[in-house]
Amino acid sequence: MRISTTLLAVLVGTLNLATGPQASSQRASSEQTAAPASTAPAAKKSDSTELTQAGRSHEEDPLADAPPVITHHQLALGGKALKYTATAGRLLLKPENGPTEAAIFFTAYTLDGEDARTRPVTFVFNGGPGTSTAWLHMGAFGPKKIKLDKDGGVPAPPYQTIDNPDTLLDQTDLVFIDAPGTGYSRVRPDLTKKFYNVAGDTDAFYRFIRLYLSRYQRWRSPLFLFGESYGTTRAAALANYLADNYIPVRGVALLSVGLDFQTLMPGNMNDLPHQVIVPSYTMIAAYNKKLSPELTADMDATIKKVEQWCATDYAQALALGNTLPPDRRKQIVTQLAAYTGLKPDVIEENDLRIEPTVFMHNLLKDQKLEVGRVDGRVAAPAPQSNAHEPFYDPAMAAMFPAFNAAMNDYAEYDLNYKSELPYIVWDYEGINHAWDWSTGINGYPQTATALQSAMAKNKFLKVLVMEGMYDLATPFYASAYTFQHLRLNADYRKNISFADFKSGHMVYTDAVASAEMKRALDAWYKSMG
Secondary structure, three states: OOOOHHHHHHHOOOOOOOOOOOOOOOOOOOOOOOOOOOOOOOOOOOOEEEEOOEOOOOOOOOOOOOOEEEEEEEEOEEEEEEEEEEEEEEEEEEOOOOOEEEEEEEEEEEEEOOOOOOOOOOEEEOOOOOOOOOOHHHHHHHHEEEEEOOOOOOOOOOOOEOOOOOOOOOOEEEEEOOOOOOEEEOOOOOHHHHOOOOHHHHHHHHHHHHHHHHHOOOOOOEEEEEEEHHHHHHHOOOOOOHHOOOOOOEEEEEEEEOOOOOOOOOOOEOHHHHHHHHHHHHHHHHHOOOOHHHOOOHHHHHHHHHHHHHHHHHHHHHHHHEEEEEHHHHHHHHHHHHHOOOOHHHHHHOOOOOOOOHHHHHOOOHHHHHHHHOOOOOEEOOOOOOOOOOOOOOOOOOOOHHHHHHHHHHHHHOEEEOOOOOOOOOOOHHHHHHOHHHHHHHHOOOOOHHHHHHHHHOOOOOEEEEOOOOOOOOOOOHHHHHOOOOOOOOHHHHOOEEEEEEEOOOHHHHHHHHHHHHHHHHHHHHHHO
16 A cells, blocks of 8 residues: 555645645755865855855756855854854765765754864754755754744744744754755755655665764764654654664654654544544644633643543544444544534534544634644635635645745855755655655554664663644644553653643744743753763
């Protein structure tokens, strides 16, 4: 069985199949390491940035080698001035004997005045498959971020970038990596099948990290991985792959987790996703004032009650299928309606099994509004009224153009990285649609066992699991279910910590949640010395 790309799209860290821009046609990519930095004269300045070196990528050949661009900056953080160096460039992936296969774009930030050989370094990437890392780079942890409304809303253009109070640069050096075929990264056209699958993607990131550690003399640095959405799928596989290739990982931070697709993709023989998404429906229904006052009085207690009900009564009812007695079915319908804010007839029409799109369309149907998938706090009118309208996520409609504009401007002005290649924020047709998820004989795609293996091999490996509670793409209870089923004893399970935030899939777009996540990450890094 080949997995449907429409269903698998739930893992896109910044997904909007209907309103996301279609990326430009597939270009080639390659591999190798960046050459030493050029020494061109200083370029333009901004208030907080002094550009001391400039370079220019090769416009004609998307796989061409070129020196990285190095710039110097200063950031005010916590009352202190942090001086740092930014390096933007591409590492070329190629075999020992053979032509370039891919060119992987990265932006690295290193804190000045520190011993780079021993300071922690975190490799950061988004998901998709098919999205760049502009989201984590410009929205979460880079020293600069796009200015959004406090609740994560996108303001009117022109978009601004501001100093980021939640950057992780005070804790760790940062390397933001754009996956093959995204951002300014490119893959050789005849090798897309090699890179556009879980194993090939993992190998590409391993090769990049190995090259980076050598090129920039970071082999002694404690190594961390940070992945969001499909980036968590990748991070779990990559941690184990690095271990098998003798590169130790100190910690793995996972945001909006998708390690086991069986928890995310329902089917006639898989009711688990219906079971584990209900607590997310409860959170969103409460936010939109569709739950009773009794349930909203203490949401923490309510969520625990809902999770318990899902694991027992609801799970048993789904397991019985069409043998469920009528009186028991009526009880389930009544309770599910109470926990989701949906009308009983909607639940009956969908055979007790509520897909996210059904919930999105029906929760605020009386107001003629659709709620968002990546953030159920966002609601907007559907752009089309016909019964066969394409998938639409109002939570993402404004995000793509804003992050695309911000990343392009930042790369060219602040980083002084010049390229005539388009920066591919999201490539649905070229990458996501073409992604090879393997065959059904292997079951649902999952990398949870890879992370379990990595932890078993390294008793010092710490894992931080973070979720947004208004996210329908990677529900928080689905993530909890996955980690409850890792076969690790208590001594290893204590290396896993959890943090949930009242935000959506992109937790960091909400100002309050972003600050909370920063505090959680600070504590996590400090716990490892």
